[in-house]
Amino acid sequence: MTDADTTAGGRDRDAGGRARNARPRDGLGRPLPYGADGVERQPEGIVRTAPETVAEAQALLDAGRPFHAHEVFEDAWKSGPEDERTLWRGLAQLAVGLTHAARGNATGGARLLRRGAGAVEDWEVTRGEDRPYGIDLARLAGWARELAGRVERAPAPVDAAAEAPRLVS
Incomplete structure (x- = not known):
């Protein structure tokens, strides 16, 4: 394990002692058995500019890795300006909605897609800005x-x- 060690209690921890699952993950973020070949994990806690966030997330979405794109957006959510969270x-x-839809979880995928759609529309209405970044x-x-x-119907x-x-057209 490179990013975390397993403690005597069997829980993965990072160098700072925080719980962090070190199992490899597939392209949709699902944990794989220890020792399996997974995709490179998205580093957590990276502070990026907004344009860097959009570009990195788009590259991950294009590669079929929406779970990892979610982590990029989550970093911006946690580290960005309060009024952009x-x-x-x-x-x-x-x-994450796309992740669930790709995993075959139609109910969770549809719910998160609609929740995310509502959130970005609310942000647009509140801010009066329809094309941030x-x-x-x-x-x-x-x-x-x-x-x-579509995922609900099929x-x-x-x-x-x-x-x-x-993201950007």
Whole structure:
């Protein structure tokens, strides 16, 4: 294990002693058995500029790794300006919704896609800004609601890369 050690109690911990699951993960963030080949984990707690956040998340979405894109948005949500947290949280919810839809969890995927759509629309209405950092929030909310409806009607896993939204058009 490179990022964490297992304590005598069997719990993975990082160098600071915080609980951190060191199991490898697949491209959709699902834990794999210790020793299995997984995808590179997204480092946590990285402070990026907003344009860096959008670019990194888009690259991960395009690669079919929405769980990892969610972690990028979560970093922005936790470290960004207070007045932008609703935006980043909504984008994280959209990425997690796509993750669940790709895992075949139609109910959870649809719920999170709609919650994220509502959050970015609320942010747009509250702020009166429809394209923060070039992100077309109205188009993104429409994408999320359309995908939510499709996964509810045909609850089978979706292809995360094929369904990934374009954040900036």
